Amino acid sequence: MTTDSATPAAHTRRTRTRRRTRTACAAAFLLAVTALPASTAAAADTTHVDGRLPSGATYMMDVPAQWNGTVLLFSHGYASGPANPAQNAPDDATKALLLRGGYALVGSSYATTGWAVTDAVPDQLATLSAFTERFGTASRTIAWGRSYGGLVTTAIAERSPDRIDGSLSLCGLVHGGVANWNNTLDPVFALKTLLAPGSDVPLVDIADQAAADDAADELTSVVDSAQTTAEGRARIALAAALHNIPVWNQPTQTRPAPSDWDAQQANQYEAVKGLLQIAAFNRRQESEARAGGNMSWNTGVDYARLLGMSSVYKEVTELYKKAGLSLRADLAALNRAPRIGADPDAVAWMSRTSSFTGELTKPQLSVHTVGDALVPVQTESALKRAVTAAGSASLLRQAYTDNAGHCTFSPAEQLAALHTLEDRLTTGKWTGTDPESLNSRATKADPTTPTRYAPYRPTPYLRPYDLAHPADGR
Structure with a gap:
């Protein structure tokens, strides 16, 4: 497997x-x-x-x-x-x-x-x-x-x-690879900025797999604590939206009603923890070692704009209202936070080997x-x-x-x-x-297994990068 x-x-x-x-x-x-x-x-x-x-x-x-x-x-x-x-x-x-x-x-x-x-x-x-x-x-x-x-x-x-x-x-x-790692950076940047602003957990340039494990565990613990409050849940939903994490993402989950914002967020919470434990740190560290450095960035990114294009924008706005929390203020905090720049050589490697x-x-x-x-x-x-x-x-x-x-x-x-x-x-x-x-x-x-093809049109990918658009950059 x-x-x-x-x-x-x-x-x-x-x-x-x-x-x-x-x-x-x-x-x-x-x-x-x-x-x-x-x-x-x-x-x-x-x-x-x-x-x-x-x-x-x-x-x-x-x-x-x-x-x-x-x-x-x-x-x-x-x-x-x-x-x-x-x-x-x-x-x-x-x-x-x-x-x-x-x-x-x-x-x-x-x-x-x-x-x-x-x-x-x-x-x-x-x-x-x-x-x-x-x-x-x-x-x-x-x-x-x-x-x-x-x-x-x-x-x-x-x-x-x-x-x-x-x-x-x-x-x-x-x-492709560059787009993947840029989009993986955004939700963890939001979680750290909004839920653990004083933390020194590294989001990039991760030393080794032990450091990746520690970072994943630390931020997962922060997310677990945040899930116990309405404010924390709204902020987790915002981070999930920056990765376009769907509100129904495991076959074992109940598919939430269109306006059941709490159930939608509960499903995303589990996926956010999965992202932290799998891709955001462990797989990033392995990929950084191959690329020779950090291959992703968020310099120049407008997080209010990204959220506006997200497939779950409505859910985020409703949860912020319910929590009595200012979405505008949190987006402003994200846009003011110190940004992460990429290693140009690492970007070049990832682009050359893994972009299309x-x-x-x-x-x-x-x-x-x-x-x-x-x-x-x-x-x-x-x-x-x-x-x-x-x-x-x-x-x-x-x-x-x-x-x-x-x-x-x-x-x-x-x-x-x-x-x-x-x-x-x-x-x-x-x-x-x-x-x-x-x-x-x-x-x-095969008449014995499900057939579930359906009409669908995905919303835009939030952080695209490909070799057909060479102007994409930092």
Whole structure:
């Protein structure tokens, strides 16, 4: 499993110690598995291959006896390590359906964990080459991936379009790396400024993972205390709005009524804690280490303007009224607070490796759940902005499932997306991308799991950055 699913509960040091022990055991198990012979039979009618690339990445391939000629190159999500298994499908149920349909499935571990795009793209392409050497040239190659794997897939689509025929991103970081880290900075900047102005918790330039753990725990404790007061809850909602955290963001949550502001905020509170414990500090520190410094900034940002564009602006205004708190004063405090500047070299690295031009030459279908707190659905607006500016809009289609959570797609929904992309590759034109057609196709592909495609248009991504708009900056 990847570690991309948001965990809302705060993690204590004891929990982290147990997790490290479990992942160390998993890593040992992986080493034992890769010591086995390279080719084994996964099933009577499927050839399973495990291997290792010169980079050190492992890969896995599953090829059914009745291969239909299509190979699916799967890019997995962000893995924290040390366990780093290869993956060639998003989940076991979808994998079984794809193999039954005759698809060959391939994917690598990437040579390293974390923000590993500089390893992931070449390792994925090397895995594709290894597949061709063993099984022959595919009649069609489709790159696909989930979450961080959506970023890897889009990077492949832009930089190596000659290796694939089309691409499918599921809940992907299709807004790119710089935009991601800018938008991750804004909510924690608001929390620290409004809830803990005297704190010295570092938001950027985090020394190591121990410092990241301490920062996450400190700010989580502040948020827990703030949640006990009406004023604190309003300010948490404001921070959530700056990340476009939806008011329904986990399948286990009750979907709040449109004007149930308290229930909406309670759901966001859990997601805010998940953001603190996952991306805002631990993953930031790992990414900063790769980039060589802080790659995000809020110099020149008008937080009143950002809030005005947020998908949950109304909720914030209502909670501030209920608390008897001045929203204008808090926004003024944010805009007066000392700003954070970026390291230009780190920005250049993140931009060069992890941001997009929007220049597609092969069709791409991008699918998102509407209730994603970790990678908000507004990332799709950022992708469309870049692709439109680059003149590639005719090659992109986007679709949405009416469900909460990060990457909570059913097998039926994933197969429907794949088949829709395949139709585009076969006919040369997009058809059946509307929700009704997608749901019909999903039901046919797998009548046992949900079909929830729905009409949806995301609000703007609040902090876009792409290579099609070079004027974006500090």
